Amino acid sequence: MAASRTSGRARPRGGRLTAGDERPSAQLTHAQRLELYYYMRLTRSLEERLVNLYRQTKVVGGLFRSLGQEADAVGSAYALDRTKGDFLSPLIRNLGSMLVQGAKPLEILRQYMAKGDSPTRGRELNIHFGDLERGFIGQISHLGDMVPVMAGVTLSFKMRGEDRVGLVYVGDGATSTGAFHEGINFAAVQRCPLVVIVENNGYAYSTPTSKQTAAASFADKALAYGIPGERADGNDVLAVYDVTKRAVDRARRGEGVTLIELLTYRRKGHAEHDNQSYVPPGEIERWERTNDPLDRYVKVLLDELGATRGELAAIDERVQSEIDAATELAEASPAPEGPDALRGVYADPPTMAPLWYREGIGSAVSQHERPAGWGTYHG
Amino acid sequence: MAASRTSGRARPRGGRLTAGDERPSAQLTHAQRLELYYYMRLTRSLEERLVNLYRQTKVVGGLFRSLGQEADAVGSAYALDRTKGDFLSPLIRNLGSMLVQGAKPLEILRQYMAKGDSPTRGRELNIHFGDLERGFIGQISHLGDMVPVMAGVTLSFKMRGEDRVGLVYVGDGATSTGAFHEGINFAAVQRCPLVVIVENNGYAYSTPTSKQTAAASFADKALAYGIPGERADGNDVLAVYDVTKRAVDRARRGEGVTLIELLTYRRKGHAEHDNQSYVPPGEIERWERTNDPLDRYVKVLLDELGATRGELAAIDERVQSEIDAATELAEASPAPEGPDALRGVYADPPTMAPLWYREGIGSAVSQHERPAGWGTYHG
């Protein structure tokens, strides 16, 4: 996989031509460049903290890492315009995207620890949560389903003439689902302002991409939907930003959907329990050594973009203290209370009635008081 | 749409290259060429007979026509090798394919009239039936579902090392379904000996292809699955035969799936009740006048392939008398008997018990004979 920093169309023949050589990242201010670093570092460090908590059995359920994919998540989300109300739908490895979009470490920690004051009040796992205000939407586990949903979100932007764009992520594995296909096709026909990013990290759980599709590249799938397809180095945060920004601009101009394939690599297992026995020896180490997105960006920042070691160290420190503070708060958070489980299934009724044998309320049995024995009762 | 008789790849970039210029139809014998004509004529005339029966209200339910698409159905099915046990899965407009594969007019007529001795004993509609012996499989209404099923049929050919090939049809509309996508992707990854034909007849019910997909051509979708994509004039029976035969040969050689787009046109409505008000004026007439597959083939047969008017007239006559004979038999066929509806839901039990109030059998009610009143009964 390419380690070069330039991005471009997978194949010149992939869909309609686009202006593929602009580098919007050249316009980023120094502060913004450092902010990219901040989010990448925050993603990595927060996950490392989660690993600690996981080992202390304070995390409920599995732990999913995006180690090595931070550039992909952060660079793409950063291309959205939060002031305009752009919207994204993250996946399990898009912690970085959510942070960019405004999710807080405290929220993430509370979610993973199933706390009562977590964003879902303990109802859903890990980073499965959203916020319409900040513009991200909670995924469900069923892969591919968020594509039709984001087609609808962006359809509403179009219908209302709003100047907003949506971004939806899918893994290489999720491209095989019917929902992905139906959703992207629907959005393409409707020319919804939507960017679809395929995060090609080499694996779906244990399944290598060669068993997921016979296509030469995921960007090639764009042609099937009559939309532009691009491909970029997912471990180069500026290349990711560039390719996504171009697609976002295109969407904002009313030119419809773009499919982007980001080439990256999942250095950890599917979840923390997965020992990656199926990975060829040396592959992980090679990516770690030669293609770590943070290492690479640090080098670019220092060598080409005039950042100083001091600036980066200060960010590292800030990240650490933010995580420490959030951890302390999160650990002190209360667990949810059982009966809260009955609230909010519906808007109306707002609460489900408790089961009669739980709350000692008027039970089915105690209501049996037919007055007139077995005769007919008119009442 | 192309009226030329040559076929070829939609775009040179569509998937892997294939030997696209062979014309296997050059190998067909005179008798085979006349047989192609026979099946096309049989398809058309049989449907015309069905229209008569429909108007006499002898057809139960809707009537679906393939007028103008006979070359597509017949030419493609003809490329299979029935002596080897090749297999196809037809759609509602593939009456011609089924006839080639061995379905009989009598069966079709009985199906449409919901007769008790029809192939499904009156359980299913129109041409929704199959026969494992002759190698065709009954579709269900849910579009796209036959693609995964045929992936499995052909997977079994591969697993058992059988020298057999499968062919599955989908409409332009059905390509939008999740099932189509999942099935063709699965087959492509498994390199199943499968040919997938997209019959692009311009419409899905009332929906033009422009609202079905933004792709420039359906053959382009092949690239998304890493398989060869070809496109041919679906109203030229020999071109259809050629393009299909090449794909069948490829599949038989173990080279996996091919996606073929056949360009044709649905001259009748979705079903007989549809008045086609959504069709631009003149479009139907133009296709009828300039691009009727039977007219075109007759001309080729007479002008280029040395057939005589007498030969064709004899076939027409044979077709007519076959249909007449079949109609007479079909009309005389009995309707199914109600209780047959309970048989064969399962292999075991072979029959569902009739509902108690129907057959006067031991009813729930009459079994209520608790001996000891309301005391406890130990028995």
Next chain:
Amino acid sequence: MAETTYLEAIRQALFEEMERDPNVFILGEDIGVYGGAFKVTEGLLAKFGEQRVIDTPISEAAIVGAAAGAAHMGMRPVCEMQFIDFISCAYDMLTNYVATARYRAFLPCPIVVRGPSGGYVRGGPFHSQNPEAAFLHTPGLKIVYPATASDAKGLLKAAIRDDDPVLYFEHKYLYRRIKEELPEGDHVVPIGKARLAREGRDLSIITYAATVWKALEAAEQLEKEDGLSVEVLDLRSLLPMDDEAIIATAKKTNRVMIVHEDTRTGGVAGEVTARLNEHAFEWLDAPILRVTAADVPLPYAPPLEDYVLPQTSDIVTVARRLAAY
């Protein structure tokens, strides 16, 4: 005033709600120029334009998913399934995404999914389904299934205004076969309330959709031939179910039968039986009896379909047994 068919009542509801609320839009296959396979949406494109009457690709999961996404953003989408049988293709989207959106993510998801349902029309196994039981089991969804033109209109209007996702099943056998004068004005029928279709004293038939009419037919015959006074309760809403109404009728007549067109095992009748058993056990003078379709895919040929589906004569037979118990 003129009488309005069940089908026309549905169109009226769509029309009025689209006029009332610019957030209401409709999407589905062939609903625009063509006006839908049954012409339910005829005229809506001309009136409301392509932005609000969207012809979609053949993608039920995308239709429902896109509706959900738009609903999160404040829209009120109404999805048409060309035949309700195809709702099965959106089963994941409905049960996992839509039904749980509010609960797990506090997302509003006010969508309506509607489509022609039911048999008695020689549609065969894939154009005659009654999918209500498959969804009854999904907290987060609401389900309605009107039997009259008035309810068809009023419940659709309620469904569109409801802040929860609603499956609205419409019976295609009733489309043009029944009509009535509709109440004037903004006619909304609350979700969750059953309708007493006929009062009676001797036994109760609890039912919904097309079999309401068969039950009424049977009731009349039983009155005439047997002097029996039969109550018919039309559930209308299946989720939530009107417990009060089913309990009241059971307590009143002490003999209950449940009639539905859907197959027997796992059908709605089981749930009704369980609830009555829990809440009115001692009032029951006889077992609750079910009249339903047989447990087979619905076959196409008229004698087969007639044999499988519940008929008026079945209701009469069972009612007589029940009355004599």
Next chain:
Amino acid sequence: MAETTYLEAIRQALFEEMERDPNVFILGEDIGVYGGAFKVTEGLLAKFGEQRVIDTPISEAAIVGAAAGAAHMGMRPVCEMQFIDFISCAYDMLTNYVATARYRAFLPCPIVVRGPSGGYVRGGPFHSQNPEAAFLHTPGLKIVYPATASDAKGLLKAAIRDDDPVLYFEHKYLYRRIKEELPEGDHVVPIGKARLAREGRDLSIITYAATVWKALEAAEQLEKEDGLSVEVLDLRSLLPMDDEAIIATAKKTNRVMIVHEDTRTGGVAGEVTARLNEHAFEWLDAPILRVTAADVPLPYAPPLEDYVLPQTSDIVTVARRLAAY
């Protein structure tokens, strides 16, 4: 002999059936090299090779559809859903294509679809589902849901040999928590027969899957603390359901409760109640009571999950009410 876990029993069944019949093959996501998300298929790739242990793309509809196609041609495919929650993506394929294949087209369709089901494991709304009720309503399918290691093995072998499509739900909470000595030899448990898990005289608990163990726990407590003799019937097969067994236990104890982990409305308990009501009404000395999950999506945090799912103490509470009725 050594004791075998529920999970190992499933693997043994797969292994033995693949050895016995070359037409048996398995397909699903990550079942090959990785051995499946729960390692149920570990070792099968090494033994049987890539042709018979197929890692598929993430495409549940294609997995089931392809299995059906291969089954028509004489194969005996066993599909794994990585979590049974994803079976919803194959809902159309299962209910429309697979379930009707024999009926409408005389096509043999002997497939098995299996996968880890059920809660009590902090899996949240999409890794804890019990989908049995959604399929109970589909003639043409068979459904089994074993509670013991012995049944896990014997029912899977029966399912693979069955000429009809079988949904085989396995409870992930039981995978490694229960074990027992398995019968030697070719251990096949017939589909359609319930298992008397405990004999009793005073009341009956009808249940299946993980709650069988909770019912047994409750029964013991009730015996010790209340001197009650509680019968526990493990349905094992939900479709077809063992009417004889449920009727027999109802007639014996005259007091029945039904326990399932699945949500209440539209769950299997309704069907059981309806059948008992039809066939044993006069033997019932008390209403049939249900202990089930509350009607909400299953939440993830332990206090929430525990609150929603049925617990042993619930069974005890309800049993006491039932006994005292």
